[in-house]
Amino acid sequence: MPQTYIKRILDARVYDVARETPVQEAALMSARLGNTVWLKREDLQPVFSFKLRGAYNKMQRLSDAERQRGVVAASAGNHAQGLAMAAQRMKVKATIVMPRTTPTIKVDAVRGWGAKVVLHGDAFEEAAARAQELVDKQGMVYVHPFDDPDVIAGQGTVGMEIVRQHQAPLDAVFVPVGGGGLLAGVAAYIRYVWPDTRIIGVEPEDAACLKLALERGRRDKLPEVGLFAEGCAVAQIGKEPFRVIRDTVDEVITASTDEMCAAIKDIFEDTRGIAEPAGALALAGMKKYVEREGLSGRQLLAIVSGANTNFDRLRYISERTEIGEQREAVISVTIPERPGSFRAFCGALGRRNITEFNYRYTDPERALVFVGLSITPGGDFPELLAELRDSGYECEDLTDNEMAKLHIRYMVGGRAPAEVGDETVFRVEFPERPGALLKFLSGLGQKWNISMFHYRNHGAAYGRILVGVQVPRGERGQFREVLDRVGYRYWEETDNVAYRLYLGRAGK
Known part of the structure; x- marks a missing residue:
């Protein structure tokens, strides 16, 4: 079946406006992964995208x-x-x-x-x-962005160029997936010319419509999609791309927001180019694949599909990069409230670099500290936690705790006074546009008191709120109905360990 696309791709009219972009070796990434890593630089097109x-x-x-x-x-x-x-x-x-x-x-x-x-x-x-x-x-x-044979054929010229430029077959090619047009076109061509090359699609974890379709054997629609990689924020894989992909692609893997942020940094360090989140998606998937399979000495290529991102979004990306690279861990530690205890704790950490330390007096006996640590991917972080606990420190690993990373680290020191009762906590995500925050506050109405609120504009396509509301136990179902009517994604975090440690009522 992919043979039907070969002539379409060879006949595609693209070079009146598009350029043949280079395949560039990423020397730093190659050294880190122990494989030869190539980047297909579609971010260098006149419109900075394939x-x-x-x-x-x-x-x-x-x-x-x-x-x-x-x-x-x-x-x-x-x-x-x-x-x-x-x-x-x-x-x-x-x-x-x-x-x-x-x-x-x-x-x-x-x-x-x-x-x-x-x-x-x-x-x-x-x-x-x-x-x-x-x-x-x-x-x-x-003109459909992906579900059209002529569009797919145009995108397939990326695969044609890869074959021409690299000449010898690659071991694996990693392609970002939104609606599937690029993956279908590239896979159709490469599968025909290099039948033994593994072709791997990469999707955002929160917009994995191809993964869903492959698991169910049919095109289903995601109930909601994340917006960080807005270039891949598609709820349903295209009909024609899926028909091609099923016969040509070996597998699809997903990458998290933190992993995409880390890949953006990787691309910058090797090329000095700044990829958008969707543009770095394929490299993020490659890194996961190499770790999973334990590969070395292979020839691997990732398509850098675009570089259209707002400059102010880089603030958020840089904040998440170290965690995405598994180079930073976030922990909560209880230490004695007495002179010299912080120094003793630092001694227990050894020569590890502290990237962040947040503290506020809690009570006369103990202090809670929110700590960021530099770590080595695949290193001894689990052993460090065990050593700290053996030394008598109470530790909580918050590295994968979204509430801790998005809100708590900016709010440490704000425990609720004793008179704040019935506090229910929710994390809310909404499209970042004028009036969106007001819509949320207006939707809550005036029946319940807001006891805590944290909002921070990350320069991203969506905003995030952490809100505490005093809701009597018997009214919590009613409150959830209000949130459902507002229509934003939300998660209850009342039992989140980071909230209980740093923001909950004293003594609770």
């Missing part, structure tokens, strides 16, 4: 009558830029519907290419529904 290829190839195959009607697309940004540039080059009117969560840098870039931008919804599916309305009402031609 999406230009598929969009232009599709536009080339429209009839004159279709071009006269104008084109419309839904996109989180990269397909939008590719289509906008293609439309400008071909003098075709283009309208792009983008989720309101799309980074400003992508919205401005689309407008810069002369396209009309319509901001609608919080995710791709809502934007796509609005684009379809424009097709129905105005007769415009819809």
